Amino acid sequence: MTKLIARLAQADPSRRGAAVEALVEAGGAAVPPLVAVLLDEGSPVDWSAAGVVLRRIGEPAFAPLVEAIATAPDRETRRRCGWAFVGFGPDLVGHYAGALAHPSPHVRAQAALGIQYRRKDGLPALPALLPLLADPVEEVRQRALWALAELGTGALPALQKIRAEGPGRLRAGALTAIADVAGERAFTPADRAAVERLVRVKLAGERPETITGCEPCGPWLALPTGDQAAVLAALDLSDPRPATLRLGFAAVASDSHGGAGGPQRHGRVFVTPRLDGWTLVLGAWYARWGPASREVDAGRELSGRFGTARSFWYDAQTGSSSWLLCDRGEVVRRYDEEQPRRSVGDRLPVEQGRLLPHEGPDIPEAELDAWDPYAPDSGQRWQELCRRYDVPETCDALTVAAATSVSPADLGPHTELRGHGGLALTRHGRRFGVPRGALPV
Numbered sequence: 001m002t003k004l005i006a007r008l009a010q011a012d013p014s015r016r017g018a019a020v021e022a023l024v025e026a027g028g029a030a031v032p033p034l035v036a037v038l039l040d041e042g043s044p045v046d047w048s049a050a051g052v053v054l055r056r057i058g059e060p061a062f063a064p065l066v067e068a069i070a071t072a073p074d075r076e077t078r079r080r081c082g083w084a085f086v087g088f089g090p091d092l093v094g095h096y097a098g099a100l101a102h103p104s105p106h107v108r109a110q111a112a113l114g115i116q117y118r119r120k121d122g123l124p125a126l127p128a129l130l131p132l133l134a135d136p137v138e139e140v141r142q143r144a145l146w147a148l149a150e151l152g153t154g155a156l157p158a159l160q161k162i163r164a165e166g167p168g169r170l171r172a173g174a175l176t177a178i179a180d181v182a183g184e185r186a187f188t189p190a191d192r193a194a195v196e197r198l199v200r201v202k203l204a205g206e207r208p209e210t211i212t213g214c215e216p217c218g219p220w221l222a223l224p225t226g227d228q229a230a231v232l233a234a235l236d237l238s239d240p241r242p243a244t245l246r247l248g249f250a251a252v253a254s255d256s257h258g259g260a261g262g263p264q265r266h267g268r269v270f271v272t273p274r275l276d277g278w279t280l281v282l283g284a285w286y287a288r289w290g291p292a293s294r295e296v297d298a299g300r301e302l303s304g305r306f307g308t309a310r311s312f313w314y315d316a317q318t319g320s321s322s323w324l325l326c327d328r329g330e331v332v333r334r335y336d337e338e339q340p341r342r343s344v345g346d347r348l349p350v351e352q353g354r355l356l357p358h359e360g361p362d363i364p365e366a367e368l369d370a371w372d373p374y375a376p377d378s379g380q381r382w383q384e385l386c387r388r389y390d391v392p393e394t395c396d397a398l399t400v401a402a403a404t405s406v407s408p409a410d411l412g413p414h415t416e417l418r419g420h421g422g423l424a425l426t427r428h429g430r431r432f433g434v435p436r437g438a439l440p441v
Helices: 002-007 013-039 047-057 059-071 073-085 091-101 104-134 138-152 155-165 166-182 189-204 228-233 245-257 262-266 285-289 292-306 364-368 378-388 396-406 427-432
Strands: 216-221 240-243 267-273 279-283 307-316 321-329 331-334 421-425
Touching: 002 013, 002 279, 013 047, 013 073, 047 073, 047 279, 047 421, 059 073, 059 104, 073 104, 073 396, 091 104, 104 138, 104 155, 104 166, 104 321, 138 155, 155 166, 155 189, 166 189, 166 216, 216 245, 216 285, 228 240, 228 267, 228 285, 228 292, 240 245, 240 427, 245 262, 245 267, 245 421, 262 427, 279 285, 279 396, 285 292, 285 331, 285 427, 292 307, 292 321, 292 331, 307 396, 421 427
Parallel strands: none
Antiparallel strands: 216 279, 216 307, 240 421, 267 279, 267 421, 307 321, 321 331
């Protein structure tokens, strides 16, 4: 066994492949030394190669991997063992179900993940999975929810029975799971009423600071009005439902970054309460006009109706931005970081009379080449370059939004809030629905 496992580290693919087949043929006898590779961070053998062999060996490797996960000395070795453990076939779903009751939360979490990967083939494990909705460890509870979502609608009858009959300790988790499995359409009238009641209670005491630090990611629109009905009509939005700031921001983030694809990603938007005199619409607000590339047409029309329209797009991961400012039916200024020379119009207050980056005169290439963004003093050097060539240090969407309307990333106790927000459907939402998934209130 030692020689065969050593061959897993050889460069020759034919000898390595032969060693894999021999180890699989050896079955249970090969399991202990293969698990030892996973637990030895100094092993010359690629741990994933050992994990693949353990997966192919199957049932004889299951119990030893359970023990290894429970007793692994650190996070890395536990991760390696877990990777091998979750890759067994559907024939071991019953074994995964049994592992859900293991004393170790690490084993319970990995067993739930193994069931999640089996998707509908994991349904036989449903009775053993349900108690994890009240597991004392948060990670295990979350793993159970993710697994239930992948089991599909076959899990709904059991979850709805818990909502109706208990046990009480599982009822809250069951409601979340129903939302994850099938969305609100699977709620009973009683559950729908309970959620709506909770939203009303939260709205009664809502303050802007509840989402302080929540950085938007994606598109939004700012209009200088508190007339939500007019906003809904102008954007062809319908079926508004009251929503807290936390709920609205979470819905938009989930729709744009979750697993839903196609038109459902653009099925709803969040229309905020009036914030310092502005109403923001987060999400695909431009759905009425079609693709986002037609936002200039939308901006002109909306500014003719409301006097001013500000649209923004921001990527929280990369910091990329674009924005469009329109007044009285005309474009005042436009900026797209990926196509900066499309910028047009007058200067903004935030720019203090200066040109945008890449909008001549540029910082000379020689200066840029000499600037090292990874140097300890890179920030100070960049500020010096911007001052020298009269270029603003930043003109990202958040900065411009704060200077010309209100930034959704800068809400707090200083923000005046009037009314309440709501989630509304776009034309895509009316036709295709919205993504499933539980959201915080």
